[in-house]
Amino acid sequence: MDQLKISRKRLLETIAVSAAIGATANGGLHRLALTEEDRKMREQFITWLKEANLEVRIDDFGNIYGRREGRNADGPAIALGSHLDTQPCGGKYDGVLGVLAALEVVRVLNDNQIETELPIEIINFTNEEGARFTPPMLASGGLANEFTKDYIYSRKDENGITFKEALENIGFLGEEKNRIRHVKHFIELHIEQGPILEKENKTIGIVKGIQGNNWVTVKVIGQTNHAGPTPMEHRKDALVPAAKMIIKINELTKEIDGLKTTVGKVYVKPNVTNVIPGEVEFSVDIRHEDNELRMYALERMKEQLSTIALLHDVEMDMTTDWHSDTVEFSPAVIQSIKNAADKLNYSSMELFSGPGHDAKYMASIAETGMIFIPSINGISHNEEELSLDSDIEKGANVLLQVVLDLAKALSKKQIGA
Amino acid sequence: MDQLKISRKRLLETIAVSAAIGATANGGLHRLALTEEDRKMREQFITWLKEANLEVRIDDFGNIYGRREGRNADGPAIALGSHLDTQPCGGKYDGVLGVLAALEVVRVLNDNQIETELPIEIINFTNEEGARFTPPMLASGGLANEFTKDYIYSRKDENGITFKEALENIGFLGEEKNRIRHVKHFIELHIEQGPILEKENKTIGIVKGIQGNNWVTVKVIGQTNHAGPTPMEHRKDALVPAAKMIIKINELTKEIDGLKTTVGKVYVKPNVTNVIPGEVEFSVDIRHEDNELRMYALERMKEQLSTIALLHDVEMDMTTDWHSDTVEFSPAVIQSIKNAADKLNYSSMELFSGPGHDAKYMASIAETGMIFIPSINGISHNEEELSLDSDIEKGANVLLQVVLDLAKALSKKQIGA
Numbered sequence: 001m002d003q004l005k006i007s008r009k010r011l012l013e014t015i016a017v018s019a020a021i022g023a024t025a026n027g028g029l030h031r032l033a034l035t036e037e038d039r040k041m042r043e044q045f046i047t048w049l050k051e052a053n054l055e056v057r058i059d060d061f062g063n064i065y066g067r068r069e070g071r072n073a074d075g076p077a078i079a080l081g082s083h084l085d086t087q088p089c090g091g092k093y094d095g096v097l098g099v100l101a102a103l104e105v106v107r108v109l110n111d112n113q114i115e116t117e118l119p120i121e122i123i124n125f126t127n128e129e130g131a132r133f134t135p136p137m138l139a140s141g142g143l144a145n146e147f148t149k150d151y152i153y154s155r156k157d158e159n160g161i162t163f164k165e166a167l168e169n170i171g172f173l174g175e176e177k178n179r180i181r182h183v184k185h186f187i188e189l190h191i192e193q194g195p196i197l198e199k200e201n202k203t204i205g206i207v208k209g210i211q212g213n214n215w216v217t218v219k220v221i222g223q224t225n226h227a228g229p230t231p232m233e234h235r236k237d238a239l240v241p242a243a244k245m246i247i248k249i250n251e252l253t254k255e256i257d258g259l260k261t262t263v264g265k266v267y268v269k270p271n272v273t274n275v276i277p278g279e280v281e282f283s284v285d286i287r288h289e290d291n292e293l294r295m296y297a298l299e300r301m302k303e304q305l306s307t308i309a310l311l312h313d314v315e316m317d318m319t320t321d322w323h324s325d326t327v328e329f330s331p332a333v334i335q336s337i338k339n340a341a342d343k344l345n346y347s348s349m350e351l352f353s354g355p356g357h358d359a360k361y362m363a364s365i366a367e368t369g370m371i372f373i374p375s376i377n378g379i380s381h382n383e384e385e386l387s388l389d390s391d392i393e394k395g396a397n398v399l400l401q402v403v404l405d406l407a408k409a410l411s412k413k414q415i416g417a
Numbered sequence: 418m419d420q421l422k423i424s425r426k427r428l429l430e431t432i433a434v435s436a437a438i439g440a441t442a443n444g445g446l447h448r449l450a451l452t453e454e455d456r457k458m459r460e461q462f463i464t465w466l467k468e469a470n471l472e473v474r475i476d477d478f479g480n481i482y483g484r485r486e487g488r489n490a491d492g493p494a495i496a497l498g499s500h501l502d503t504q505p506c507g508g509k510y511d512g513v514l515g516v517l518a519a520l521e522v523v524r525v526l527n528d529n530q531i532e533t534e535l536p537i538e539i540i541n542f543t544n545e546e547g548a549r550f551t552p553p554m555l556a557s558g559g560l561a562n563e564f565t566k567d568y569i570y571s572r573k574d575e576n577g578i579t580f581k582e583a584l585e586n587i588g589f590l591g592e593e594k595n596r597i598r599h600v601k602h603f604i605e606l607h608i609e610q611g612p613i614l615e616k617e618n619k620t621i622g623i624v625k626g627i628q629g630n631n632w633v634t635v636k637v638i639g640q641t642n643h644a645g646p647t648p649m650e651h652r653k654d655a656l657v658p659a660a661k662m663i664i665k666i667n668e669l670t671k672e673i674d675g676l677k678t679t680v681g682k683v684y685v686k687p688n689v690t691n692v693i694p695g696e697v698e699f700s701v702d703i704r705h706e707d708n709e710l711r712m713y714a715l716e717r718m719k720e721q722l723s724t725i726a727l728l729h730d731v732e733m734d735m736t737t738d739w740h741s742d743t744v745e746f747s748p749a750v751i752q753s754i755k756n757a758a759d760k761l762n763y764s765s766m767e768l769f770s771g772p773g774h775d776a777k778y779m780a781s782i783a784e785t786g787m788i789f790i791p792s793i794n795g796i797s798h799n800e801e802e803l804s805l806d807s808d809i810e811k812g813a814n815v816l817l818q819v820v821l822d823l824a825k826a827l828s829k830k831q832i833g834a
């Protein structure tokens with residue numbers, strides 16, 4: 001079935017319908033989890049699932065499933081999917097591609113009346129982005145028992161609305177019995193969100209796993225004072241040592257090969273032009289695919305930051321908000337993706353994913369893998385996010401081949417056609 | 418009249434009445450300009466002015482005057498005062514001291530039936546703090562024609578209420594003809610709001626003038642990107658160069674003696690833990706009593722910041738939001754304050770004011786001076802703001818002596834007593 005291909009036109013049209021639900025003026029998407037926009041998208045998605053004759057289920061986290069039965073109805077499912085929610089002013093492809101390409105794969109199977117040995121389930125996961133309810137990947141994390149149901153339900157958005165209330169508000173609070181349970185493989189097609197494939201001039205990224213990372217909050221406490229009268233030598237400005245820490249954290253990546261550090265969030269108090277900052281709080285995101293090196297980097301950072309705090313006579317407090325070890329994907333799925341790319345004659349390379357994905361948690365309940373396609377200029381979580389139509393087509397074709405392989409498509413002969 | 422002294426008890430009781438109008442749970446004051454709290458304070462103040470037989474006027478900026486006639490009714494007035502509004506969760510003394518000590522001085526003159534050659538006017542200026550309506554010192558600036566009436570009236574608070582509407586709402590929109598016009602001297606007693614007097618162990622600060630300053634906004638533009646997948650060498654993180662700039666701005670004070678620089682306000686965009694900052698905006702407050710050195714510092718800073726931007730391949734934009742040159746106070750008033758402190762045997766020193774005060778603008782229409790008393794730990798614009806009762810008493814005694822001198826108090830013989 002090497003010649004079987006997805007319909008580029010149909011897939012792009014389907015993506016275009018999604019791109020209109022929560023569209024921003026600058027060509028991006030603003031569709032936060034469980035908002036009115038998300039509800040509209042979910043309704044549209046369910047319509048498509050039903051049109052494809054899939055059996056629709058909604059679980060207690062609002063995850064949507066569309067099941068296509070296999071010849072072996074009791075066999076474990078092959079699951080594929082991603083998420084339809086976006087970052088604030090995010091892009092059209094992040095998450096959306098993986099869900100709608102999965103739909104396209106099923107449409108192709110239907111068009112060609114292809115039966116598979118194992119059932120296929122398409123999944124749209126709730127709140128992958130973590131933009132409305134932190135942490136990210138809340139609902140796939142729920143399936144993996146990474147988070148308890150109580151924890152998930154009690155997460156609040158910035159207006160104090162809980163995850164559970166938001167699910168009820170848009171009518172997507174389903175039942176626990178609808179969760180996916182018996183699943184052999186999970187495959188997620190996604191844009192890379194980084195520049196590596198483009199730089200290396202490769203079309204298909206065969207994802208080896210997801211880099212572990214730590215999220216740390218650093219608080220520096222000095223003393224607030226009026227900028228006018230306070231002599232420089234009398235100040236306990238929290239911002240000056242914080243700035244030195246930010247630079248040190250950046251320079252740590254030169255010490256440890258493959259380490260990535262990001263200070264993304266900074267709060268200054270009281271944040272007034274003529275007042276010396278009394279407190280600065282900032283976030284640190286540390287990533288390395290080697291868990292030991294990442295923990296070593298964290299220790300090094302702690303030492304270096306403590307020294308800066310000491311020299312500036314300010315207090316410093318470091319807390320780890322979240323951490324996750326590196327997840328390595330299934331060798332069987334990695335091999336299947338590699339075979340598909342080779343068969344289709346698409347250039348490919350192996351790489352680690354920097355960002356987390358639903359696949360990260362699914363890896364604890366299924367043999368999991370991911371397929372990446374290039375992101376132009378590596379830009380993502382941004383309205384300028386872009387992937388080429390030709391790469392979208394190729395990514396979906398690889399997904400199709402992997403599904404045919406892992407779900408064990410039956411030949412016409414086998415099904416007696 | 419060397420032996421004439423203010424009543425410490427009466428002054429402290431008067432300050433205590435003020436401290437109850439807009440009191441915060443932590444012992445501070447929250448009395449923003451032209452709010453209900455400010456209205457209550459103004460009504461109380463007017464009651465006191467009338468009890469002291471002063472003629473009350475309210476001008477078109479809501480400034481309140483209490484006039485005590487001099488023997489020479491056509492002579493220029495000696496004005497004294499400050500402001501009764503506070504910062505959000507500010508202190509009990511900032512501004513309040515200067516107004517209520519002026520009232521105490523007049524009470525002492527009344528008690529002792531002292532006539533002066535020149536009329537005396539107590540002033541409470543509207544919106545000195547600039548906390549509700551920016552910029553600060555709006556109403557004294559109006560008297561000095563630093564701001565036009567249209568500009569002042571159209572300033573809006575964060576709820577969109579204009580200065581003029583706020584004046585009308587609390588019933589304090591007076592008449593232009595009531596502005597102070599014929600004024601020889603202006604004297605403002607104020608807490609230092611800095612640590613210098615305490616550190617030098619002096620009671621009375623003889624203020625030489627107000628340090629000039631510039632408020633500059635620096636914007637650093639890099640590129641937003643996802644922290645996970647973007648390799649360090651591919652990033653255009655705006656925060657790393659911004660941190661280097663903040664350190665450079667701090668170090669500039671080691672190059673130029675007497676220079677003070679403060680980065681008080683920082684905004685990071687999009688300010689998300691796992692997103693590389695695409696834009697950082699921060700404020701710079703630069704102060705030096707020498708105008709030329711301050712402008713030189715500004716140029717040096719621009720050079721240094723441009724170099725950092727260039728090395729990091731980010732854009733940088735620097736705009737001056739506001740600037741004001743150093744104001745030097747009247748030698749006659751400075752001498753009078755010095756004589757008073759000496760006569761009373763209070764330790765004193767000359768110093769410049771870092772923060773601006775209404776005296777800054779009054780200096781353009783009157784020969785002006787200021788008296789400082791120590792602020793414990795130099796803390797101000799804060800509920801912990803504190804000055805000792807004994808220093809309050811001494812500051813008011815100096816003010817009394819200066820008024821007796823400049824308003825030309827008549828001896829009992831002169832007035833035929």
